[in-house]
Amino acid sequence: MRILLIGEYSRLHNSLKEGLTALGHEVLLVGNGDGFKNYPVDIRLDHSFHSKFLKKFKVAFYKLTSIDIGSWEIYFKTLLINKKLKGFDVVQLINESSIKATPKLEIKFLKRILKQNKKLFLLSCGIDYQCMKYMMEGKFEYSIMSPYLEDKSLFELYKFQLQYLNEDYTKLHNFIYNNSNGVIATDMDYHIPLLGNKHYLGLIPNPINIEKIKYTPLKVDDKIKIFHGVNTKAVVKKGNQYFSDALKIIEKKYGDKVEIKTTYSIPYNEYIKLYDECHILLDQVYGYDQGYNALEAMAKGKVVLTGAEKEFEKFYDLKHQVAVNVKPDVNQIFNALSDLIENPEKILNISKSARTFIEDCHDYKKIAKKYSNVWSNN
Template identity: 55%
Template structure:
């Protein structure tokens, strides 16, 4: 089949492409270059107004006219790519707003690409109307909106609240009328979609373990704890709570641990920086693992991330054997860190089991096969 993947988050579509190509399918990715992460894209969509004077000019124009120059030039790039973005058998959009444009322009881009092709599907793997509404209505015990609801509104755009605005709600309904169906990438998106008529099921994040070398951990001196921060998502990911937990544990075990903290690194640099780590602090307000956590687990790291009881039940596993559930409480996280520091053999056990879990449930070839089956069953 000829497959077009629209948009990119956390390398999901790249890994899916690699799996699909091994199965002899022709796959193309078109996406905006993802800021500092800089993932590979076949047809990159460039942003002109991100920095300096042009950014200031764009913001002024938008303030007084509600015209977004960035969105307009992104749409022009898509139109110019029409010959290369047409006649695909399957199209999958990574999000309801795959290019981070205004709702009006996203609708126009969606309609253009849909008109040029057949069989349009949607992924729920990042903030969108259904997941944000579910969180806003407090149907989760805690969620990415918890920091916002608690008054930590550092960068409002990072919470995805725009999806609750009337124009994005309209965009959501427009897209859902047109798509064949929607697929969730993990339990954080699966749970809000349950019983939706367009929901086609959960396909776990595809991880290319062949690119992620597993090296058995060795603890010869200090236990290395890695904390990677994306400044734009500082509160949303719970980085403030992780930092509080690290302060507690550093005060108690400074002679036994080494803490590495980095901020907003490009993807290829980021994934190398935690190579020496034994433990990785990923995110707090999640029920399941995202891409960063899974890649670290694949490399044998003990990851503090989403590993809630719903995830334990879904995969039929025991607590603290694959990943450590990072609850939104610094003392609880510090207690879990202390348990690992005092029982280093547990770090080695979890490391091996984490890699095995990713190979079993997130293998990119198996996931690609599941996407193909889902698409083919609903075309």
């Protein structure tokens, strides 16, 4: 098959491409690299307004004219590369806002994509209308929207997420659902809101390239090393403050037994190297399942504090603990870390189980095969 992947958030489409290519498919990946993370793409599709001056100019121009020149630049770039976006058996969008343009321009772009290719599929990955609606109705025990639901003064911080419920994004959502061959969820946080939806094709786990990511058995000879990588733009949404507060208590109580490293908004390639030496990685608080960073760390054999709720355990029918579930609760996180520090054999056991879980459930070639089957059958 010829496959066009549009958008990249977390290296998901890169790993999927590697799996599909290994199976003999032809794959083209188009996207913006997701900001400072700078994920690789075959064709970069981004606007030019990244410097402080240009950002201010873009905002001022929008206030004066109601025209988003960044979105129009991206759209015109899709016209320039249009010949390269034709004749694919399958097109898959990383998200409802796959090229990061305004909803009206996204629809214009997708109408063209639909005319010149055979099938269109959507991933529920990152914020979209369906999961936002579910979170805003308070149906999860906790979610990335929990801080906003508890404190509406955080509106400015959450306006990017909240826009997915406005009229234009709702039209975009309806357009994609009505014109695509179906929707695929990538983890439990997107799977649960889609249950019962007629367009839903099921959950396909995130693909992890287990050949590129080598497992190194952990050794606890001296201090237990804890790594906390912070994305400064998502501190509240990821719950990093809960980790930071718990780490302060850990440092006071176990200062001679632990070594803590915290980083802030570093590029992906640098990030994955920095946590190589750690035993424990702190990922995120507001999830029922693991995000991509957590899965890659688990593949390396790290013990990850992340989302690993009962729904996740039941879905995969787990017999052994593969990650440490955390909630937005400093004491709960502190207790989870204390348990690991005082029982280092648990670190070794979870490390082995984590790698086995990734090999069994997230192997990029197995996952690529699942995608190709779903695409062929719908």
